[in-house]
Amino acid sequence: MTRLSSTVTSRxxxxxxxxxxxxxxxxxxxxxxxxxxxxxxxSGAYSGPPVTLEYWNGFTGGDGPAMRQLVADFNASQDLVxxxxxxxxWAQYYQRVIAAVHAGKGPDVGAMHVExxxxxxxxxxxxxxxxxxxxxxxxxxxYPAQVWDAxxxxxxxxxxxxxxxxxxSYANTALLEQAGITDRASTGEELQRNLxxxxxxxxxxxxxxxxxxxxxxxxxxxxxxFGGEPYAPxxxxxxxxxxxxxxxxTWMTQNIDQGFSPPNVAPDSQYTAFKNGEGAVxxxxxxxxxxxxxxxxxLRWSLAPIPTVGTEPAxxxxxxxxxxxxxxxxDDNRLLASKAFLRYLTDNSAAWxxxxxxxxxxxxxxxxxxxASPQAAVADAIPSMRFLPTVAAVGEVQAQTLETAVADSVLxxxxxxxxxxxxxxxxxxxxxxxxxxxxx
Amino acid sequence: xxxxxxxxxxxxxxxxKPGTVAGKDVAARPRDTAxxxxxxxxDGWLFLLxxxxxxxxxxxxxxxxxxxxxxxxxxxxxxxxxxxGLDNYTGLLTGDSPFAAPFxxxxxxxxxxTLASVPLLLVLPLAVALAMNLRFRGRNFFRAMYxxxxxxxxxxxxxxxxxxxxxxxxxxxxxxDAVGLSGAIPWLTQLPWAWVSLVGVTLWWxxxxxxxxxxxxxxxxSPELYEAARMDGATAVQRFRNVTLPGLRPVLLFITSVTxxxxxxxxxxxxxxxxxxxxxxxxxxxxxxxxxxxxxxNSGVASAMSLIFTVFLAAVSVAVFYVFRxxxxx
Numbered sequence: 001m002t003r004l005s006s007t008v009t010s011r012x013x014x015x016x017x018x019x020x021x022x023x024x025x026x027x028x029x030x031x032x033x034x035x036x037x038x039x040x041x042x043s044g045a046y047s048g049p050p051v052t053l054e055y056w057n058g059f060t061g062g063d064g065p066a067m068r069q070l071v072a073d074f075n076a077s078q079d080l081v082x083x084x085x086x087x088x089x090w091a092q093y094y095q096r097v098i099a100a101v102h103a104g105k106g107p108d109v110g111a112m113h114v115e116x117x118x119x120x121x122x123x124x125x126x127x128x129x130x131x132x133x134x135x136x137x138x139x140x141x142x143y144p145a146q147v148w149d150a151x152x153x154x155x156x157x158x159x160x161x162x163x164x165x166x167x168x169s170y171a172n173t174a175l176l177e178q179a180g181i182t183d184r185a186s187t188g189e190e191l192q193r194n195l196x197x198x199x200x201x202x203x204x205x206x207x208x209x210x211x212x213x214x215x216x217x218x219x220x221x222x223x224x225x226f227g228g229e230p231y232a233p234x235x236x237x238x239x240x241x242x243x244x245x246x247x248x249x250t251w252m253t254q255n256i257d258q259g260f261s262p263p264n265v266a267p268d269s270q271y272t273a274f275k276n277g278e279g280a281v282x283x284x285x286x287x288x289x290x291x292x293x294x295x296x297x298x299l300r301w302s303l304a305p306i307p308t309v310g311t312e313p314a315x316x317x318x319x320x321x322x323x324x325x326x327x328x329x330x331d332d333n334r335l336l337a338s339k340a341f342l343r344y345l346t347d348n349s350a351a352w353x354x355x356x357x358x359x360x361x362x363x364x365x366x367x368x369x370x371x372a373s374p375q376a377a378v379a380d381a382i383p384s385m386r387f388l389p390t391v392a393a394v395g396e397v398q399a400q401t402l403e404t405a406v407a408d409s410v411l412x413x414x415x416x417x418x419x420x421x422x423x424x425x426x427x428x429x430x431x432x433x434x435x436x437x438x439x440x
Numbered sequence: 441x442x443x444x445x446x447x448x449x450x451x452x453x454x455x456x457k458p459g460t461v462a463g464k465d466v467a468a469r470p471r472d473t474a475x476x477x478x479x480x481x482x483d484g485w486l487f488l489l490x491x492x493x494x495x496x497x498x499x500x501x502x503x504x505x506x507x508x509x510x511x512x513x514x515x516x517x518x519x520x521x522x523x524x525g526l527d528n529y530t531g532l533l534t535g536d537s538p539f540a541a542p543f544x545x546x547x548x549x550x551x552x553x554t555l556a557s558v559p560l561l562l563v564l565p566l567a568v569a570l571a572m573n574l575r576f577r578g579r580n581f582f583r584a585m586y587x588x589x590x591x592x593x594x595x596x597x598x599x600x601x602x603x604x605x606x607x608x609x610x611x612x613x614x615x616x617d618a619v620g621l622s623g624a625i626p627w628l629t630q631l632p633w634a635w636v637s638l639v640g641v642t643l644w645w646x647x648x649x650x651x652x653x654x655x656x657x658x659x660x661x662s663p664e665l666y667e668a669a670r671m672d673g674a675t676a677v678q679r680f681r682n683v684t685l686p687g688l689r690p691v692l693l694f695i696t697s698v699t700x701x702x703x704x705x706x707x708x709x710x711x712x713x714x715x716x717x718x719x720x721x722x723x724x725x726x727x728x729x730x731x732x733x734x735x736x737x738n739s740g741v742a743s744a745m746s747l748i749f750t751v752f753l754a755a756v757s758v759a760v761f762y763v764f765r766x767x768x769x770x
Contacts, residue, residue, distance in 0.1 A: 211718075212717065262608050264607040265629075266602070266606050267715055269606050269607075269608055278608075411629055413719060430538050433538065
């Protein structure tokens with residue numbers, strides 16, 4: 001009968017051990033900070049012991065197969081480094097990668113949107129890459145200036161540009177022909193004329209204005225076109241309620257008032273309607289190219305830069321950038337191998353055009369394969385592409401404020417000027433809080 | 441192993457009372473001749489242990505840690521987490537914090553959803569359970585059908601209904617149009633329709649669970665009571681009021697508490713179906729807390745929000761228990 005009592009003690013011991021263990025783990029979480037390190041310089045190919053690298057990204061859509069192919073090609077190109085790719089939806093990616101790095105379980109290499117670099121750098125998730133860029137022989141001259149510059153925060157480089165992607169104007173060519181339209185609109189007046197012609201030709205609602213994604217991207221594009229800026233460059237205040245902002249949002253709601261768009265367009269239905277042939281023209285990201293080709297093979301469509309509605313050409317753009325993550329225990333071999341993988345990705349970025357993206361490297365945009373792709377038409381607009389300023393946590397603020405104001409106006413629940421100024425006031429308060437937080 | 445086996449058999453012989461198992465075993469040891477009560481407590485702790493470990497690690501420790509976080513400007517990604525005292529609470533309570541307005545609008549959204557959904561989730565499942573308790577052909581088929589949506593995950597339910605309820609390209613409006621009604625109802629993009637949709641979908645989704653509990657309780661009511669009532673000349677309504685309802689009272693407390701808790705915790709439906717819209721009007725308290733703490737990393741404010749929310753929840757729970765205890769006393 002002593003067995004039972006021994007079970008009791010062992011369970012107690014187990015309990016005590018568990019408690020001590022979790023306390024230790026918690027204490028560990030509270031103190032250890034990830035260290036920024038890029039390891040020794042990489043000369044030639046990686047020659048250390050075999051390593052397996054973790055590579056995280058959010059290429060869940062039509063861009064996924066293209067990246068998987070690049071990784072498979074890299075793994076086949078040499079024997080020492082094996083890259084394991086983990087795909088997490090972008091919506092969860094940034095929270096998860098921050099948690100992973102701070103828990104000491106972060107990946108080695110990743111891809112990120114350029115507007116997240118400042119946030120991730122301030123949250124100590126990614127390493128500065130100034131040395132790496134030199135080692136890999138990359139220079140500003142190989143990239144469009146604003147894409148290259150967008151990868152820096154606080155005077156240091158955190159991302160290596162992989163691609164640029166922007167909004168574009170998709171049109172259903174069959175419906176355009178039906179309305180006798182031969183040229184894609186390049187100004188706001190031309191667009192209005194085309195939309196009127198489409199309505200006259202029997203397309204009831206040719207231009208659907210969404211209230212959520214990508215509504216705020218349309219708004220930002222128009223804001224820049226009217227000469228405004230969404231945020232102060234120092235990150236201290238939101239300025240999207242300027243006259244330019246009001247003009248931009250008013251233009252969006254006018255399309256609903258004039259009947260070019262139905263009211264109450266729910267998330268995703270503007271794009272679904274375009275695929276179904278209900279909308280003739282729609283502004284959406286070039287990341288939809290692969291989806292359109294795969295899920296609407298019978299639809300005839302064309303892609304063009306968005307017309308200039310305001311006073312100067314401008315379009316919202318973003319860029320996927322390659323990053324190296326921090327680690328609590330940096331390992332030189334892993335870092336060297338990571339750099340070899342980064343070099344392979346940048347050298348072979350022409351293949352990334354298969355993802356429906358515009359390769360960031362200028363030479364990769366000159367290949368005949370890229371020139372033949374649908375997104376080549378949008379690539380000509382690179383000089384007018386605009387990126388969000390590199391302000392830490394600006395994306396989080398924007399989701400809570402600007403996006404709500406745009407949604408409320410598009411749904412007719414608030415006047416653009418009132419909605420924007422209330423949202424900008426709250427955004428400024430949040431940004432001030434962030435400034436304090438990240439400066440300490 | 442063998443000793444444990446003997447112990448279990450002994451327990452079975454003694455009518456399965458937990459205290460007897462080890463009590464008998466331990467009595468065999470000379471040093472343990474203390475009173476039965478002392479030994480019983482030890483055995484109680486032994487049986488509690490597995491759950492106590494989970495409860496400590498996943499409830500008590502996080503709750504205390506949450507309290508501690510709420511007193512700091514806490515962002516786990518930053519090395520400095522300065523102590524701010526009660527600032528997070530006062531900011532929310534006085535409205536000075538930029539997080540206050542969204543939080544209270546989230547609390548209001550939670551209240552609206554709870555008030556709209558709980559009565560329906562208490563009454564409709566009862567009606568369905570009464571119908572399913574009758575004898576008719578295909579009864580099992582209908583029982584299964586009513587329960588079926590409950591096995592789906594919130595993501596499946598929400599995505600499904602988001603497309604069905606789309607204002608411009610949805611099936612529901614298309615059918616309404618076909619039968620000559622207004623086919624332009626903004627189910628997910630305007631109020632009050634967004635609430636109608638969220639409550640309706642939640643009802644469709646979780647009705648089956650409450651129905652099954654009611655049904656089990658209905659089958660537990662002794663048929664003799666109904667027989668006696670019928671002998672006394674009670675009508676169907678009188679039988680329902682005086683036999684069925686009192687018979688259901690024990691499960692009513694359970695169903696009411698569980699339904700209220702599920703309703704105040706609503707998150708997935710509005711996150712996926714309306715994305716908190718129109719504007720932020722269908723963002724519930726939980727939604728707002730998750731957004732503040734997990735997306736924007738303001739864990740300090742989010743923990744303060746959670747604790748304020750907890751106080752409200754505790755008040756509601758006390759009220760529910762009071763209502764039911766009062767009736768039992770009569």
